[in-house]
Amino acid sequence: MADTQAPGRLGVNLSVAAAARFAAPIGLGLVFIAFFIATPDFLTTSNISDLLVSASILLVLAMGQQLVVTTAGIDLSVGSNLPWSAAVLGYAYTQGWGLPAAVSLALLAGLAVGVMNGLLVARLNMTDFIVTLGSLSVVSGLTLLLTSGNTIPVNSDFLRALAIDGIGPVRWFWVLAFLVAALVGFLLFRTRTGTYLLSTGGNIDAARGAGIHVDRMRLIAYASSGLACGIAAVLFVARTGGSDPSLQTDLLLSSIAAVVLGGSSLFGGKASVLGSLAGALLLQSLINGFTLLGISQYYQPVAVGVVVLGAAFISRFQK
Amino acid sequence: MTDTPARVAGEPSTSGSAAPTSPPLVEISGLRKSFGAVHALRGVDLTLADGEVTALLGDNGAGKSTLVRCLTGVHPPDTGQILFRGEPIQLSSPDDARHLGIETVYQTLGLIEDLSVWQNLYLNRELTTGFGPFRVLDKKSMIAESGDILSRLDVNVPNVRATVRRMSGGQRQSIAIARAANWGKTLVIMDEPTAALGVRETAAVEELIRRLRDAAVTVLLISHDMAQVLRVADTAYVLRRGQTAARRTVADATGDELVGLITGAVEGAAHG
Numbered sequence: 001m002a003d004t005q006a007p008g009r010l011g012v013n014l015s016v017a018a019a020a021r022f023a024a025p026i027g028l029g030l031v032f033i034a035f036f037i038a039t040p041d042f043l044t045t046s047n048i049s050d051l052l053v054s055a056s057i058l059l060v061l062a063m064g065q066q067l068v069v070t071t072a073g074i075d076l077s078v079g080s081n082l083p084w085s086a087a088v089l090g091y092a093y094t095q096g097w098g099l100p101a102a103v104s105l106a107l108l109a110g111l112a113v114g115v116m117n118g119l120l121v122a123r124l125n126m127t128d129f130i131v132t133l134g135s136l137s138v139v140s141g142l143t144l145l146l147t148s149g150n151t152i153p154v155n156s157d158f159l160r161a162l163a164i165d166g167i168g169p170v171r172w173f174w175v176l177a178f179l180v181a182a183l184v185g186f187l188l189f190r191t192r193t194g195t196y197l198l199s200t201g202g203n204i205d206a207a208r209g210a211g212i213h214v215d216r217m218r219l220i221a222y223a224s225s226g227l228a229c230g231i232a233a234v235l236f237v238a239r240t241g242g243s244d245p246s247l248q249t250d251l252l253l254s255s256i257a258a259v260v261l262g263g264s265s266l267f268g269g270k271a272s273v274l275g276s277l278a279g280a281l282l283l284q285s286l287i288n289g290f291t292l293l294g295i296s297q298y299y300q301p302v303a304v305g306v307v308v309l310g311a312a313f314i315s316r317f318q319k
Numbered sequence: 320m321t322d323t324p325a326r327v328a329g330e331p332s333t334s335g336s337a338a339p340t341s342p343p344l345v346e347i348s349g350l351r352k353s354f355g356a357v358h359a360l361r362g363v364d365l366t367l368a369d370g371e372v373t374a375l376l377g378d379n380g381a382g383k384s385t386l387v388r389c390l391t392g393v394h395p396p397d398t399g400q401i402l403f404r405g406e407p408i409q410l411s412s413p414d415d416a417r418h419l420g421i422e423t424v425y426q427t428l429g430l431i432e433d434l435s436v437w438q439n440l441y442l443n444r445e446l447t448t449g450f451g452p453f454r455v456l457d458k459k460s461m462i463a464e465s466g467d468i469l470s471r472l473d474v475n476v477p478n479v480r481a482t483v484r485r486m487s488g489g490q491r492q493s494i495a496i497a498r499a500a501n502w503g504k505t506l507v508i509m510d511e512p513t514a515a516l517g518v519r520e521t522a523a524v525e526e527l528i529r530r531l532r533d534a535a536v537t538v539l540l541i542s543h544d545m546a547q548v549l550r551v552a553d554t555a556y557v558l559r560r561g562q563t564a565a566r567r568t569v570a571d572a573t574g575d576e577l578v579g580l581i582t583g584a585v586e587g588a589a590h591g
Contacts, residue, residue: 191455191456196443198433199442202434203429205429206429206431207431209425209429211413211414265433269431
């Protein structure tokens with residue numbers, strides 16, 4: 001009879017752990033069902049197609065954040081790095097430097113912020129929270145200086161096509177977001193560098209003791225997050241047709257929320273690319289559904305915040 | 320440090336007569352290390368015989384940890400000499416020690432809890448397939464060989480794919496030791512390996528130490544447990560205030576004598 005007891009207890013433990021681990025996919029399913037019941041406009045081909053396009057931007061940001069969180073860090077600067085990279089794109093484009101140069105500069109601008117964060121955190125051993133909070137402010141100021149606070153329109157047929165077209169029903173945004181996610185997943189779980197990133201976040205002293213260059217790993221993480229901001233900025237400009245320096249600060253919380261919802265530990269060492277993907281979709285679905293239902297925009301940050309708090313609550317039951 | 324005067328000409332002889340004539344694995348003489356005004360090591364002489372278990376004893380602050388760090392390349396010594404198989408060596412980083420086959424199990428174990436057992440066994444020594452930037456982890460080989468590594472040392476870990484977080488204290492200790500033993504081909508240093516373990520787990524670790532000795536791996540064991548030293552060690556060194564206070568053959572020593580040497584109640588001459 002002892003045999004029947006053991007699996008039972010294990011089953012209960014597993015179900016609590018599973019609920020915590022799969023919070024994002026479960027939440028995503030619930031949100032889909034709720035909105036499907038609430039409005040016939042939600043589960044339509046065109047709405048889901050648009051939903052996935054807007055989720056693509058958040059997903060790219062979340063993938064960068066995922067790498068930083070994996071190393072037990074946090075990148076608060078994404079909130080201003082995206083508008084900054086978008087402004088650089090707009091500025092370069094209106095200066096007549098051509099789209100390839102403007103896009104390259106935007107990617108470099110994002111990367112530069114990430115590298116700066118990484119150097120301050122890894123080399124100078126400054127606290128990640130303060131460093132990225134500081135660069136959040138510095139970079140948002142730089143953006144305002146560059147643009148004088150004005151929106152810069154970017155009229156590019158290529159970018160417009162990037163936002164609207166695709167291969168058949170598969171939109172280019174999805175392809176790009178999928179590639180970024182696949183690349184991050186491959187890096188984390190199939191390469192030595194991924195193991196070192198996880199080790200750095202999991203136990204930095206042990207990683208250092210094993211001869212892993214933990215400073216280099218943290219630099220890679222922040223630089224990648226910066227580059228992800230650059231990529232997201234290109235998508236953002238393509239989608240909105242310009243760079244608005246005052247927008248998109250809510251993407252900061254959403255990018256962190258997507259990662260936490262996905263089951264990654266904010267204390268580092270644990271990562272789930274699929275979980276973060278589900279988390280990003282969940283948050284974007286909430287915003288999309290609220291808009292369809294005509295619920296005031298002011299409720300959106302409330303909903304996102306509540307979901308994040310819920311995720312933090314559930315994560316207590318992890319492990 | 321300029322040349323090797325004591326080196327006997329000619330190669331080490333064939334295996335039959337190698338054991339009695341080969342130099343000790345590690346020979347430390349006159350080792351000194353200061354941190355500012357703190358003289359952590361004030362002249363340590365110590366010899367690790369090849370294939371033996373040597374215990375390193377001493378009260379807190381006696382210099383045990385500093386000595387280990389000098390031996391693993393974390394702190395370069397100020398003066399003094401370390402001979403490895405009869406040749407002087409300079410250890411300026413932990414990597415240097417690792418290249419000589421010296422591995423250390425620290426009290427903190429150095430395991431990554433959220434990684435699997437096999438990932439920990441191969442940490443920073445991962446096997447890969449492919450070439451250049453397309454190198455990917457060779458998980459299959461590492462998982463298969465991790466099973467071999469553990470079974471060779473008779474370590475009982477049901478699933479090498481499980482994370483270390485799920486392991487008991489004894490299992491973790493065994494994994495850390497197995498990792499050190501697998502890569503430490505010459506010398507495995509253990510810093511109080513059973514300090515946090517229960518009776519049964521302690522016995523398992525001691526059995527592991529004996530198996531290492533059987534496999535001709537030299538072990539330097541730091542321990543505060545005299546009964547344990549008497550059970551597993553061949554030779555014991557006692558450090559006191561940064562100096563070698565005594566060397567004892569464990570078969571001829573008693574626990575009380577060793578405790579007396581540690582506290583200074585028994586005066587011991589460092590016998591070479």
